[in-house]
Amino acid sequence: MKLLLIEDDAEVASYISKGMKEAGHIVDHADNGKDGLFLATTEKYDAMIVDRMLPEMDGLTIIKSVRGAGNTTPALILSALGEVDDRVKGLRSGGDDYLVKPFAFAELIARIEILARRSGQDISSASETKMLAADLEMDLLARRVKRQGQLIDLQSREFALLEYMLKNKGQVVTRTMLLENVWDYHFDPQTNVIDVHISRLRAKIDKGFDSPIIRTVRGAGYIIED
Amino acid sequence: MQDISLKTKRRRYAKSSSFMMALLFTILCGAVALSLGYFINYFAKGHLVHGAQAVIDSEVKYIQALGQLPDMDQSKIYIQLNEDALLPSDFPKPSKVLAEGLLLFEMPQTEKRYAARIHNFADLGKVLIATDITDMADDFDFMQWIGIASIAFVMIVVFVSYIISIFVVKGTNDIAETAYEIIRTGDLSRRVNISARWDDLSNVAIVLNLLFDRIEQLMQGVRQVSDNIAHDLRTPLTRMRGHIDMLQKKQPEHQEYSKLLDEADHILQTFNALLRISRIETEQQRSRFERQDIDKVLHDVIEFYEPLAEEKNIVINKDIQPAQRVCDRDLIFQAFANIIDNAIKYGSEKSHINIKLHKHDEAIEIMIENSGVCVLDEDLPKIFDRFYRADKSRSQQGSGLGLSLVDAVVKLHGGSVEARNMNENFQIITQL
Numbered sequence: 001m002k003l004l005l006i007e008d009d010a011e012v013a014s015y016i017s018k019g020m021k022e023a024g025h026i027v028d029h030a031d032n033g034k035d036g037l038f039l040a041t042t043e044k045y046d047a048m049i050v051d052r053m054l055p056e057m058d059g060l061t062i063i064k065s066v067r068g069a070g071n072t073t074p075a076l077i078l079s080a081l082g083e084v085d086d087r088v089k090g091l092r093s094g095g096d097d098y099l100v101k102p103f104a105f106a107e108l109i110a111r112i113e114i115l116a117r118r119s120g121q122d123i124s125s126a127s128e129t130k131m132l133a134a135d136l137e138m139d140l141l142a143r144r145v146k147r148q149g150q151l152i153d154l155q156s157r158e159f160a161l162l163e164y165m166l167k168n169k170g171q172v173v174t175r176t177m178l179l180e181n182v183w184d185y186h187f188d189p190q191t192n193v194i195d196v197h198i199s200r201l202r203a204k205i206d207k208g209f210d211s212p213i214i215r216t217v218r219g220a221g222y223i224i225e226d
Numbered sequence: 227m228q229d230i231s232l233k234t235k236r237r238r239y240a241k242s243s244s245f246m247m248a249l250l251f252t253i254l255c256g257a258v259a260l261s262l263g264y265f266i267n268y269f270a271k272g273h274l275v276h277g278a279q280a281v282i283d284s285e286v287k288y289i290q291a292l293g294q295l296p297d298m299d300q301s302k303i304y305i306q307l308n309e310d311a312l313l314p315s316d317f318p319k320p321s322k323v324l325a326e327g328l329l330l331f332e333m334p335q336t337e338k339r340y341a342a343r344i345h346n347f348a349d350l351g352k353v354l355i356a357t358d359i360t361d362m363a364d365d366f367d368f369m370q371w372i373g374i375a376s377i378a379f380v381m382i383v384v385f386v387s388y389i390i391s392i393f394v395v396k397g398t399n400d401i402a403e404t405a406y407e408i409i410r411t412g413d414l415s416r417r418v419n420i421s422a423r424w425d426d427l428s429n430v431a432i433v434l435n436l437l438f439d440r441i442e443q444l445m446q447g448v449r450q451v452s453d454n455i456a457h458d459l460r461t462p463l464t465r466m467r468g469h470i471d472m473l474q475k476k477q478p479e480h481q482e483y484s485k486l487l488d489e490a491d492h493i494l495q496t497f498n499a500l501l502r503i504s505r506i507e508t509e510q511q512r513s514r515f516e517r518q519d520i521d522k523v524l525h526d527v528i529e530f531y532e533p534l535a536e537e538k539n540i541v542i543n544k545d546i547q548p549a550q551r552v553c554d555r556d557l558i559f560q561a562f563a564n565i566i567d568n569a570i571k572y573g574s575e576k577s578h579i580n581i582k583l584h585k586h587d588e589a590i591e592i593m594i595e596n597s598g599v600c601v602l603d604e605d606l607p608k609i610f611d612r613f614y615r616a617d618k619s620r621s622q623q624g625s626g627l628g629l630s631l632v633d634a635v636v637k638l639h640g641g642s643v644e645a646r647n648m649n650e651n652f653q654i655i656t657q658l
Contacts, residue, residue, distance in 0.1 A: 015468045022475065088514065102464030102494060105471055157529065183530060187560040188499070190567050190628060196533040219474070219487060 001025045001116050004048035006036030006062065007078065008055055012101070016049065019105045020112075033057025040066050045073050046116040049108070052079045052090070060093040067094035074115040076108075087186065106220035110172040117171060131166040133224050136205060136213050138166055147205060147213075157182070158201045165214065165224045174221035198222060244398070248391035252384045259380040263373035270369035274362050275325045278341035281357045282328075286345050293349065301358035303340060306351065313354070330363075331356060339363045397427035401434060414442040452612070453504045456497040463494055499627040500612070506557070506634040520549045520558065520590055520658065521583055527562040528581060531570060539576045540596075546583040549590045551658055553639055561635040564628035565594045565654050574598035580651075592656040601652060606645050632656075 003020055007013040008031050017027045028043065030036035033054040040048060040062065050059040063075050077095040087098045097111050131138045136147045143159060145152045154162065160182050165173055175194040180186055198214060206212045215223050285302065289295060295304045305314065313319075320329035324341060331340045342356035404418045417438060418431040467490040474483035505511075524546055535542050569579050573596045580595040601609060608614050610633040613626040629645075632654075636643045641658040 011465060015465070018472070019468075022472075102460060102467070102498075104491070105468065183526065185526070185559045186556045187563060188495070189530075189563060190625075191534065191571070193530060193534050193567075196537060197530075200533055219471075219484060 001046045001113070002044070003027045003112065003116075004036070004039055004043070004045045004073075005029045006031075006033065006040075006048065006054060006059065007051045008032060008053075009051070012051075015105070016108065019109065023109055033059070033062055037062045037065055040073070041069060041071065047074045047076065047112050047119070049076050049078060049112065050095070052077055060090065060095075063094040072119065074119045076112055076115060078103075104174075104219075106172070106217075107174050107176060110174045110177065110220060114168050114171050114173070114177075117168075131163070131169070132226075133166055133169055133213055134211065134226055135209075138163060145205070147209060152204055154201075154204060157197070158204065161197060161201055162205070165222065169224050169226070172217050172220050172223045177221070242391075242395045242398070244391040244394040248387040251387055252380075255380050255383055259376045263377055266369050266373045270366045271324075274341075274359065274366045275328060277362055278324065278328060278357060278359050279343075281359075282341065282343045282345075282355050285355050285357065286347075289345075289347065289350070289353070289355075295350065295353065300336075300338075303342070303354075303356040305354040305356075307344065307354055309352070330359075393425075394427065397425075397431070401427070401431055405434070408438065414438065414445055449504060453501060456500045460494065460497050460501075463490060463497070466490060467494065496625045496627065499625055499631060503612070503627065503631050503634045506631070506638050510638060512554070512638070514554045514556070515552050516555070517550055517552050518555045518558070520551050520553070520592075521546045523555060523559050524562055524581070524583055524592065527559055527566055530563070531566045534567075535570050535579065538570060538573065540570060540573050541578050543578060543580045544582075546581065547585050549583060549585045551590060551639075553658070554635075557635045557638070561632045561656070562592070562594075564632050565656075568628055569594055569596040569652075572596070572598065590658040592658070593653055594656075595648070595651050595653040597651050601645065601647065603647060606647070609645055610643065629654075 001024075003025055005013060005016055005020075005027050007016065007029070010031070013029055013031065017029055020027045028039055028045070030039050033056040036050070036054070037057060050062055052059040054062075059077055063077070066073065066075070074096040075094065076097045076099060077090045078099055078101055079090065080101045090098045096115050099108060099111060129140045131140070136145065138145050140163070145154055145159065145162065161178065164178065164182050175189075175192075178194055179189065198216075202212065202214055205214075213224055215225065217223050289304075295306065296302075298304055305317070307313070318331055318334060320342070321332050322330040324330050327343055329342045331342055332338075333340065338358055338360045340356035341359045342354050344352055344354050346352050401418050404416055408414060408416050417435045420428055420431050420435070422428050423432075467487065470483055470486045470490060474480070474487060477483065525544075528542055528544060532542060566579070566581075573579060577597045580593070582591075582593040582595075584591050584593075605614075610629050612630045614629070615626045633643055636656055636658070639658055641656060643654065643656045645652070645654050647653075
């Protein structure tokens, strides 16, 4: 995966670049808005990470200009805590995701990988009505989940949780991502409530079967693999 | 509402020390003035009567010695009366009885006043002896006037002291009320109204306001310092976390790294919470305010936390009415989440949590109640302070910032939140 990183803080930039390279991605780095916009419009990237506050040109303007030129490369906006936490404004100007500094690297890479993959998928696969993972099958139209042909009874929130993870099969989803996408609230749970929800879901879909469907990724979140 | 406050105001006024002093002052002054007036009147009248009696007595002796009526002059009048003791028709009627047998006449021609007595002489028969007392009577009138004037003066004193006591009571009550409001609401920006600058009370108010300024500055300073620490330490901590993260990736077999990461995350979380609270308090951002179903948000929070409650066998009872309000949905969710999180964290096994949402006209009241939590009554107002922990040992997990955030969020929405102990239950009541 080829990534563009536009970030003026050298420390943060090297931390992100290093981590991404270790994860097997290629990173181009621009330390100001102008260079960033130039790279974004001349090169082809799978995703870009844009800091909001940049010298020469701010992050939102870069994304607006890129989108204005018809470029749909997914963009993740980084915003320092202390600046106006205006997620809506960031997403309205064409950003696809929004992350507040300081963040855990696991959070960033999980989000970027999902963004890049989502844009790589064609439209037909995005609107599929059946999703599979190993011997588990989810029917989105009938709102039914089966494992080895056995019907599993899920509550609507458990269904949504499983649906989100299946949609991002093979990708790590973080707890914050689950909160934002399944519960649709941006907030900070003080206890590991998400883990309790996951363990309840696990109890339903894994009970009586040999292999677990949901795997915990230490320090990051959860993943469903085939 | 207005009547009650007026009644309380009156009661408070009647109980106040200023009023009591004014009352005592009035009673004492009144007693002094009344007795003074009475004695002045008594002595002046006695003086007049005795003087007149003495003069007439000496006249009687003189006439007895003389054996006939002497010549009349301006100051003496003698009138021989017949057996019926009737006054001659041209003589004016007595205007007043001064004492037993002593009459007061006023001569219209001379405008002089006479004291008169009828004496029965053995040889001359009944004779009216009158003596000029104009000067003495004038003195008496003057004394009487002084008596009335002193009573009037006391009345003025009573009135003035009443006005002063109202003024003083109002002034002290204003000061006390403002100070109480500051304590009750925690709003340190309030000040005592200063209407005049000449009296002692205004001086007290001015000095108090200076004191409030100072307290506000100090409080802001404390906050500023903790926020600055959080802000300045966060960046190096984030870097440190990054480094530990990388070390862990290189050597995943070392368990210590993940423990270090957890610790770093905990500190960062505390700092972030602290900064978030201060941002909500200082920036007063309402850009994300939209009309929302509060009951829906509350249901979502409960649904989110229900599994956690079930793990401790805690039953959540709901009584939620539909209610709408313009608010920041994420912040409101966070506030309810923090309260319910606490209720579950500190609630005992197999207990209950009662959650009520009621609408009173425009106001929405949310009550979250649980049993098993013990907060001392005197600690109740403190639980919304930063880093306050109900258990002094700080053994329970948590940052002590959860309820401070609730307070900041609720205040941002113009509401209020309070905690109380009720029938061995702990309640947090939020008004939105």
